[in-house]
Amino acid sequence: xxxxxxxxxxxxxxxxxxSARSNGGGATAQGTTEHSADAATLVAYxxxxxxxxxxxxxxxxxxxxxxxxxxxxxxxxxxxxxxGLMAALRPSDYLFTNYREHGYALGKGIGADRVxxxxxxxxxxxxxxxxxxxxxxxxxxxxxxxYGIVGGQVPLATGAALAVSYKGGDEVVMCxxxxxxxxxxxxxxxxxxxxxxxxxxxxxxxxxxxxxGTTVENSAAEPELYKRGAAYxxxxxxxxxTDVIAVREAARVAVERARSESRPxxxxxxSPRLKGHSVVDPARYRSKEEREALKAxxxxxxxxxxxxxxxxxSHDDRDRLDAEVTAEINxxxxxxxxxxxxxxxxxxDYTYATPVPGxxxxxxxxxxxxx
Amino acid sequence: MATxxxxxxxxxxxxxxxxxxxxxxxxxxxxxxFEGSYKITEGLLKEFGPRRVRxxxxxxxxxxxxxxxxxxxxxxxxxxxxxxxxxLLALDQIVNHAAKIYGMFGxxxxxxxVIRTPxxxxxxxxxxxxxxxxxxxxFIPGLKVVAPSTPAEASAMLKAAIxxxxxxxxxxxxxxxxxKGELPAEIADIEPxxxxxxxxxxxxxxxxxxxxxxxxxxxxxxxETLAAEGISAEVVDLRSLRPLDRATIVESVRRTGCAVVxxxxxxxxGIGAEIAATIQEGAFDWLDAxxxxxxxxxxxxxxxxxxxTAALPSADSLLAAARDTLRATGRLPLSPLENAS
Numbered sequence: 129x130x131x132x133x134x135x136x137x138x139x140x141x142x143x144x145x146x147s148a149r150s151n152g153g154g155a156t157a158q159g160t161t162e163h164s165a166d167a168a169t170l171v172a173y174x175x176x177x178x179x180x181x182x183x184x185x186x187x188x189x190x191x192x193x194x195x196x197x198x199x200x201x202x203x204x205x206x207x208x209x210x211x212g213l214m215a216a217l218r219p220s221d222y223l224f225t226n227y228r229e230h231g232y233a234l235g236k237g238i239g240a241d242r243v244x245x246x247x248x249x250x251x252x253x254x255x256x257x258x259x260x261x262x263x264x265x266x267x268x269x270x271x272x273x274x275y276g277i278v279g280g281q282v283p284l285a286t287g288a289a290l291a292v293s294y295k296g297g298d299e300v301v302m303c304x305x306x307x308x309x310x311x312x313x314x315x316x317x318x319x320x321x322x323x324x325x326x327x328x329x330x331x332x333x334x335x336x337x338x339x340x341g342t343t344v345e346n347s348a349a350e351p352e353l354y355k356r357g358a359a360y361x362x363x364x365x366x367x368x369x370t371d372v373i374a375v376r377e378a379a380r381v382a383v384e385r386a387r388s389e390s391r392p393x394x395x396x397x398x399s400p401r402l403k404g405h406s407v408v409d410p411a412r413y414r415s416k417e418e419r420e421a422l423k424a425x426x427x428x429x430x431x432x433x434x435x436x437x438x439x440x441x442s443h444d445d446r447d448r449l450d451a452e453v454t455a456e457i458n459x460x461x462x463x464x465x466x467x468x469x470x471x472x473x474x475x476x477d478y479t480y481a482t483p484v485p486g487x488x489x490x491x492x493x494x495x496x497x498x499x
Numbered sequence: 500m501a502t503x504x505x506x507x508x509x510x511x512x513x514x515x516x517x518x519x520x521x522x523x524x525x526x527x528x529x530x531x532x533f534e535g536s537y538k539i540t541e542g543l544l545k546e547f548g549p550r551r552v553r554x555x556x557x558x559x560x561x562x563x564x565x566x567x568x569x570x571x572x573x574x575x576x577x578x579x580x581x582x583x584x585x586x587l588l589a590l591d592q593i594v595n596h597a598a599k600i601y602g603m604f605g606x607x608x609x610x611x612x613v614i615r616t617p618x619x620x621x622x623x624x625x626x627x628x629x630x631x632x633x634x635x636x637x638f639i640p641g642l643k644v645v646a647p648s649t650p651a652e653a654s655a656m657l658k659a660a661i662x663x664x665x666x667x668x669x670x671x672x673x674x675x676x677x678x679k680g681e682l683p684a685e686i687a688d689i690e691p692x693x694x695x696x697x698x699x700x701x702x703x704x705x706x707x708x709x710x711x712x713x714x715x716x717x718x719x720x721x722x723e724t725l726a727a728e729g730i731s732a733e734v735v736d737l738r739s740l741r742p743l744d745r746a747t748i749v750e751s752v753r754r755t756g757c758a759v760v761x762x763x764x765x766x767x768x769g770i771g772a773e774i775a776a777t778i779q780e781g782a783f784d785w786l787d788a789x790x791x792x793x794x795x796x797x798x799x800x801x802x803x804x805x806x807x808t809a810a811l812p813s814a815d816s817l818l819a820a821a822r823d824t825l826r827a828t829g830r831l832p833l834s835p836l837e838n839a840s
Contacts, residue, residue, distance in 0.1 A: 283564020
């Protein structure tokens with residue numbers, strides 16, 4: 129995609145005033161960066177963000193209709209971050225995420241139909257119905273899992289980067305996590321190991337201000353989370369997560385550091401969580417003022433406004449785009465709904481990759497011995 | 500054939516597997532320069548270098564998780580945990596990740612990982628360094644747990660574990676490292692064992708003695724003592740705790756009519772409980788006496804030698820339980836043997 133400023137840039141913008149960088153020595157520098165992208169690229173990003181938005185809205189609806197079970201965490205408010213991060217990766221790069229990952233699966237190029245089918249628990253889902261909303265995986269797209277345990281993916285991603293380094297590959301591993309994860313031991317152990325062993329991994333902390341209902345200020349002694357990088361001599365930065373271009377540029381710096389210098393990087397993105405922790409959480413712990421402020425921080429509305437102002441996307445074009453995306457999501461939901469549930473006969477197919485004698489394959493009421 | 504220690508068999512097998520497969524590499528605390536807390540990795544850093552013999556920081560959750568991630572991309576990490584007690588620091592990675600990744604994602608990625616770690620009390624290491632928590636892992640579908648008792652078996656089982664595509668917890672034992680045994684062939688020529696298979700290591704007709712790891716050795720010792728008294732004891736070495744070879748256990752008990760299980764862990768909810776349940780499910784009509792369990796006293800293991808020795812299962816305690824069981828079946832006279840003459 130072209131990004132030269134010659135091609136009539138739709139805009140030039142600054143990162144937020146709180147954008148900051150920290151080098152490995154722990155020094156912090158406040159700074160602003162100029163970014164640009166051509167109109168077509170921005171419209172394409174808008175479309176991807178809209179796809180995530182409509183997907184998540186549809187998932188919420190399907191959840192309330194009991195089409196989706198278990199937990200269901202949405203990327204609402206995180207769309208610019210998702211799209212910006214994914215734009216910085218090559219298809220061959222690996223991605224690990226937490227359980228709030230539907231958008232990342234879409235962003236990594238997996239079809240909305242297979243993602244929705246996984247949410248519906250169908251055999252056509254990305255994880256064949258074994259994972260559900262929190263455990264999306266696609267080996268081909270190199271999405272190596274959404275993980276439901278906070279921090280669980282961080283050592284795994286570090287180890288994947290070790291494997292890349294061991295084999296002498298040029299792939300980068302990106303590891304997404306929430307702000308709450310920065311308090312868990314696995315996070316710190318992994319950053320230490322990645323720093324120590326020069327591993328090509330980019331740790332991305334999605335700071336949406338809340339770990340379930342607990343604010344970052346109430347869970348982190350140093351709420352400027354990116355500064356944790358300094359403890360591991362790891363370059364780190366914070367970026368406005370509602371600005372897709374700012375995220376992409378920051379991620380490119382991080383990915384480049386990992387790819388060409390085999391150095392890990394800690395990137396913090398700041399974006400709002402527009403709804404509750406999961407679909408069932410009404411987020412009553414938020415004040416009315418807070419809720420009002422959220423509307424102003426909506427990354428999708430912000431980009432739509434900017435695209436309208438610059439003339440890159442008219443109101444009618446946006447409606448057309450929305451109809452197109454909504455149709456795609458409707459088709460995905462229909463595909464999921466029409467897909468078969470996994471056969472009970474496949475229940476024992478995935479306990480072991482190398483089959484062994486003596487594995488007990490019995491249903492609850494069945495005896496251990498049949499003779 | 501050569502007689503070697505359990506330690507030497509492990510060390511030479513790691514060496515052979517690293518020569519055989521470039522994807523096999525070692526990770527753990529103090530395994531490189533220090534050559535391992537129990538010297539299992541002696542000389543390997545010097546021969547293979549730091550890329551393949553990787554010293555880790557003291558961060559079990561971090562480096563076990565990293566090994567899982569590396570295994571997901573096709574490497575075959577062999578992790579050493581200094582003792583099984585420290586595996587508790589990595590419990591989330593082992594139970595929630597290594598064991599789940601193959602199934603939870605519909606078979607798209609396997610985790611060919613080996614975690615080698617010694618259990619075992621009796622070294623006056625106190626309460627936190629003397630536990631046998633292999634049960635925790637034996638409980639979890641998706642994991643495999645093996646516990647060989649001899650150098651030959653250790654070599655064959657380690658090869659099987661390394662070549663297996665699933666996460667395998669490979670249980671060693673502090674008291675076994677210096678024990679000796681004969682190898683059936685040169686290390687490079689030893690055939691990998693079959694995970695999930697127990698072995699009848701001594702055939703007999705009067706009683707079945709069941710053990711694993713150190714206790715498999717103890718059962719053999721007790722069987723020899725009983726033989727001198729005219730009792731024919733059959734010994735079953737479990738070798739694999741998950742999957743558990745239920746068929747071999749039940750077939751043996753159907754032949755002998757009674758059984759004693761010797762386990763190095765605590766009795767309540769322990770490995771022996773699972774064996775006893777298996778026997779009543781598969782050999783109820785053949786039983787001439789209740790299944791007995793010989794296990795650790797239900798206390799945090801004390802430091803003082805007198806207390807530690809009293810708390811641990813031993814050949815004497817197994818012998819006593821076996822005699823009780825034999826009396827209950829009428830295969831020994833009701834009065835204690837030592838007073839009978």
